[in-house]
Amino acid sequence: MNTTTLPDNAAIGVFIVCFLATILxxxxxxxxxxxxxxxxxxxxxxEGEEWGLGGREFGAWVTWFLVGGxxxxxxxxxxxxxxxxxxxxxxxxxxxxxIIVYPFIFAVMPxxxxxxxxxxxxxxxxxxxxxxxxxTLELAVALSGLIxxxxxxxxxxxxxxxxxxxxxxxxxxxLLIAFVSLAAYTWLGGLHAPALTAFIKDVMIYIAVLxxxxxxxxxxxxxxxxxHSAAQHLPDTPDGHILPQGQIMPYATLALSSAFAAFLYPxxxxxxxxxxxxxxxxxxxxxxxxxxxxxxxxxxxxxxxHAAGIVTTSSSQVVPxxxxxxxxxxxxxxxxxxxxxxxxxxxxxxxxxxxxxxMHNILPRRAESVTGSRxxxxxxxxxxxxxxxxxxxxxxxxxxxxxxxIILQTFPALIVGLLPVRxxxxxxxxxxxxxxxxxxxxxxxxxxxxxxxxxxxxxxxxVSTGLLALGINLAVTFTMAMAIRLALGASPSTxxxxxxVQR
Amino acid sequence: xxxxxxxxxxxxxxxxxxDCVIYFIEVIYFIYVIFxxxxxxxxxxxxxxxxxxxxxxxxxxxxxxxxxxxxxIKYFTFTSIMLTRGRTFQKHSTRPHQxxxxxxxxxxxxxxxxxxxxxxxxxxxxxxxxVLFGFPFFYWYQFAWVPVTSVLIWAAWKTERQS
Numbered sequence: 001m002n003t004t005t006l007p008d009n010a011a012i013g014v015f016i017v018c019f020l021a022t023i024l025x026x027x028x029x030x031x032x033x034x035x036x037x038x039x040x041x042x043x044x045x046x047e048g049e050e051w052g053l054g055g056r057e058f059g060a061w062v063t064w065f066l067v068g069g070x071x072x073x074x075x076x077x078x079x080x081x082x083x084x085x086x087x088x089x090x091x092x093x094x095x096x097x098x099i100i101v102y103p104f105i106f107a108v109m110p111x112x113x114x115x116x117x118x119x120x121x122x123x124x125x126x127x128x129x130x131x132x133x134x135x136t137l138e139l140a141v142a143l144s145g146l147i148x149x150x151x152x153x154x155x156x157x158x159x160x161x162x163x164x165x166x167x168x169x170x171x172x173x174x175l176l177i178a179f180v181s182l183a184a185y186t187w188l189g190g191l192h193a194p195a196l197t198a199f200i201k202d203v204m205i206y207i208a209v210l211x212x213x214x215x216x217x218x219x220x221x222x223x224x225x226x227x228h229s230a231a232q233h234l235p236d237t238p239d240g241h242i243l244p245q246g247q248i249m250p251y252a253t254l255a256l257s258s259a260f261a262a263f264l265y266p267x268x269x270x271x272x273x274x275x276x277x278x279x280x281x282x283x284x285x286x287x288x289x290x291x292x293x294x295x296x297x298x299x300x301x302x303x304x305x306h307a308a309g310i311v312t313t314s315s316s317q318v319v320p321x322x323x324x325x326x327x328x329x330x331x332x333x334x335x336x337x338x339x340x341x342x343x344x345x346x347x348x349x350x351x352x353x354x355x356x357x358x359m360h361n362i363l364p365r366r367a368e369s370v371t372g373s374r375x376x377x378x379x380x381x382x383x384x385x386x387x388x389x390x391x392x393x394x395x396x397x398x399x400x401x402x403x404x405x406i407i408l409q410t411f412p413a414l415i416v417g418l419l420p421v422r423x424x425x426x427x428x429x430x431x432x433x434x435x436x437x438x439x440x441x442x443x444x445x446x447x448x449x450x451x452x453x454x455x456x457x458x459x460x461x462x463v464s465t466g467l468l469a470l471g472i473n474l475a476v477t478f479t480m481a482m483a484i485r486l487a488l489g490a491s492p493s494t495x496x497x498x499x500x501v502q503r
Numbered sequence: 504x505x506x507x508x509x510x511x512x513x514x515x516x517x518x519x520x521x522d523c524v525i526y527f528i529e530v531i532y533f534i535y536v537i538f539x540x541x542x543x544x545x546x547x548x549x550x551x552x553x554x555x556x557x558x559x560x561x562x563x564x565x566x567x568x569x570x571x572x573x574x575x576i577k578y579f580t581f582t583s584i585m586l587t588r589g590r591t592f593q594k595h596s597t598r599p600h601q602x603x604x605x606x607x608x609x610x611x612x613x614x615x616x617x618x619x620x621x622x623x624x625x626x627x628x629x630x631x632x633x634v635l636f637g638f639p640f641f642y643w644y645q646f647a648w649v650p651v652t653s654v655l656i657w658a659a660w661k662t663e664r665q666s
Contacts, residue, residue, distance in 0.1 A: 095645045096622035099652050103615040106656050224637030240630050242641035252623045286657045289649045296646050 011324075011333030012167050018337030019181070022200050022344065026185045026193035056117065058274050060283050062195050067271040067284060068291045069198030070350070071262065072098075074159035074343030075152075077205065077298055081322075082315035084302025088234035089242040092299055093255045098292045101259040106285035109263065110278035111418050123353070124269055125361035128413045134425035140432050141410045142361035145266040146380075148403035149354050152265070153384035155400055156347035157182070158316075161388075163336040166320035178343075179385050186348040186381070187374050191274060194345040194352075201345045204338035206294065208323075211335075213297045216304045216326055230303040249461035250451045257467040261408045264415075266353030267346060347384075354380040401450050405439040408466040412477050427480035435473025439465055527647055530628075531621060607662050614659040618652045 058066060076094070084091030112127065119130045124145060129138035157178045164174035185193055220226045237244050243251055262268060275281050305322045312321055319339075323332045355377035387399065413428045442452050442465050451462040621627070622645065631639035638646070 089641060092642070092645065096648075099645070099648050100618050100622055102652060102656060103618055103659075106659065107615055222637055224634070227637060227639060227642075240632060242631060242639060243625065243629050248625045248629065252625050256619075256623055282660050286653050286660065289653045292649045293646065296642075296649070300642075 011329040011336070014330045014333035015163075015167060015337045015340070018204070018334060019340050022197050022337075022341045023181050023185050025200070026197040026344075026348075027188040056274055057276050058195060058280070059276050060280050060287075063271065063275045063280050063284050064287060065198040065202055066191075066195045066274065066349070067268065068288055069194060069201055069342075070267050070271055070346035071288075072291050072295055072342075073152075073156060073346040074339050075155040076295065077339050077342060078159055078162060078316050078319055079155075080295065080299045081302035081305065081319050084299050085305050085318045086302075086315050088230075088303075089237075090247050090251060091302060092296075093251045093258075094299060095292065095296050096252075096255040097258040097262070098295055099289060100255065101262050102285045102289055104259055105263060105272075105288075106282060108415055108418065109272050109281050109285075112414070113273060113275060113278050113281055115418075116273050122270075122273065123266065123356045123360050124264065124410060124414050125357060128410075128417065129361070131417055132413070132423075132425040132428065134429070137413060137425045137429055137432075138361050140429060141413055142357045144406050144410050144432075144436070145264075145357050146354055146362070148407035149266050149350050150380065150383050151387055151399035151403050152267070153347050153350045153354075153381065154387035156343040156350070157384060157388050159343040160340045162316050163320055163339050166317065166324065167333070167336060175385070175388060178340075179381065182344060182347050182351070183378060183381055185344060186351050186377055191270070191349065191352055194348045195274075197341070198345050201338070201341045204334070205342055208335040208338045209294055209297050209301075211327070211331070212301060212304070212323070216301075216308065216322075219326060220304070220307050226304060226307045230306040233306040246462070249463060253464035253467050254450060257408060257464040257470070258404065260411060260415075260470070261404050261466060264407045264410050265350075266357055267350040270349055270353040270356065347381075351377040351380050351384075401448060402440060402443055404450075405443060405466045405469055406436060408470050409435040409439065409473050411470055412474055416474070416477075423477060423481050424484050427477050427484060430480045431473040431475075431477030434476040435469045438472050439469025442468065527644065530644075531617070531651065607665065611659045611662045614655045614662070617655055618648060621651075622648055 080091060080094050082091075083094075115121070115131070116127055119127070121127045121130060123142070125138045125142035128141045129135065157175065160178035160181075161174040164177060217223050217226055220229065235244075263272065272281060275284070301319055301322060305318045308322060308325055310318060310321050310325060312318060320336065323335045327335065352373075355373045358376040358380070359373050409432050412423070412431055417423065417428075443449070446452055446465070450465060452465045452468055453462050454460065454468070628641055628644040631641060633640055635643045
């Protein structure tokens with residue numbers, strides 16, 4: 001039985017006003033931005049760097065909104081509660097994941113930013129090419145990024161479509177609206193558009209979520225009653241535990257692999273590289289966890305939906321249905337606009353990150369024209385639209401899972417490459433090929449599940465496939481590095497490298 | 504009668520809150536001690552003592568015990584925390600000066616690894632008691648790690664600037 005509630009005109013009106021206002025503000029960012037900052041735009045940036053990295057001048061606040069805006073996507077608002085709705089406490093792995101990612105950012109990203117600034121790099125693949133001097137490795141990293149981010153953009157389009165469908169429109173129209181608004185917004189505004197409208201997105205999401213976490217428990221008689229009644233709808237767990245024994249390892253390893261993968265994606269890395277200084281990033285590692293609180297509250301919406309008696313077969317409709325059930329319709333419209341704008345901001349950053357990859361790394365000649373970047377960004381969005389139209393939504397979600405496995409294979413080149421260990425490019429390429437193939441193969445054999453059962457020395461558990469593939473990748477890389485070093489012996493070139501490392 | 508009852512409830516509630524906070528500090532400190540033990544190979548006996556305290560306190564939280572007994576255990580725990588803490592710092596402060604930079608690095612790494620240990624070791628928090636504001640332990644423990652992580656990163660940043 002579906003408890004579907006249809007909204008009235010008030011909801012649609014509020015949604016259209018909020019959504020259109022944000023798109024207009026973002027698209028015309030070139031016209032009104034000079035009024036905000038009295039400083040003249042720095043002249044030494046090329047127009048391409050201005051469009052693709054915002055001129056590398058975002059301070060602590062803008063970075064906070066930009067990274068928070070594109071890391072916590074609209075898909076998060078829809079998918080995390082959906083997972084909690086269907087699996088209970090297990091869906092909460094998003095919380096440890098988005099906490100442990102910050103110590104990781106603090107330790108790694110300032111170094112990466114410094115390298116990128118000194119070398120004038122805009123993408124992960126740029127950094128890798130400069131460090132290892134290998135065009136093949138650059139292509140490998142760039143292709144991984146592109147393949148991983150495409151289904152992610154598709155999911156944002158699905159996020160916008162979900163709320164437009166919840167407003168009562170059906171057919172291809174919602175998708176078309178989502179696509180056209182995204183295209184106009186990114187084409188005209190560049191990275192400045194999401195950076196400045198991320199502020200609007202955050203305020204709207206905060207209002208929606210805070211209203212939900214205050215109003216719903218009042219309806220249901222407090223959080224204790226909420227947890228209690230939600231527990232009755234979920235599978236039983238023995239003696240006071242929340243997770244059953246078999247879910248403990250998947251919970252921990254999924255959190256870890258997601259945290260490692262999160263900031264390898266082109267869109268999150270673009271947000272980081274656009275910061276003004278390394279200290280801006282450190283400062284953000286301290287203050288960005290504020291978003292994680294909101295994410296945790298959003299995850300609770302999944303339990304609240306159970307307690308509020310929402311029954312739906314399509315789990316992505318859990319949050320829209322909950323909003324329609326508990327809020328007056330004009331406020332539900334506002335919340336939907338928040339989700340739609342929340343999809344626009346990250347999708348735009350993703351398209352820009354992917355366009356940077358295409359223009360800088362995949363095309364053979366280094367082209368530096370904004371129109372080219374815009375066209376590449378547009379092409380990426382058309383690709384994402386194709387993902388939505390020709391593959392069904394279920395497949396887009398699976399593809400995004402595979403994307404996580406793929407992007408994790410760039411970890412050795414990008415992050416381990418920061419350590420003072422000289423890894424030869426050939427070893428990294430071999431590791432990348434082995435990790436990607438085995439990771440994708442395992443995913444395929446398991447029927448597109450994120451975890452793979454492992455049995456080792458009388459101990460068996462399910463481990464995140466991405467982490468498993470990364471382990472294989474690292475093992476192959478280090479073995480190859482050793483083999484290459486042994487084969488070359490004490491040739492002058494290796495000796496020089498070693499001396500360089502010791503210094 | 505009614506007011507008394509209300510007062511009683513408030514006291515009960517406050518006590519419960521205090522228990523939860525202390526329990527959380529206990530868990531974090533427990534992880535910290537294990538880390539330092541693993542690192543330096545010292546304080547093994549303290550580690551064992553901490554573990555026993557930890558279990559004792561945990562059990563005592565699950566049943567309703569008398570206030571005095573409770574505060575006795577709390578006092579004991581806190582004393583042991585203060586004692587080990589004092590010893591740890593003493594140990595560190597007597598290190599040679601030239602090792603300070605290396606120590607700074609170790610401290611930074613330790614601060615940044617604590618959230619990993621506290622959150623990826625799931626059996627540590629995979630239970631529903633003690634409940635706080637209606638939130639089962641599983642949920643509020645993870646929420647509580649958010650501000651703690653912020654503070655730890657900030658501390659690591661400060662350490663980095665000093666060294």
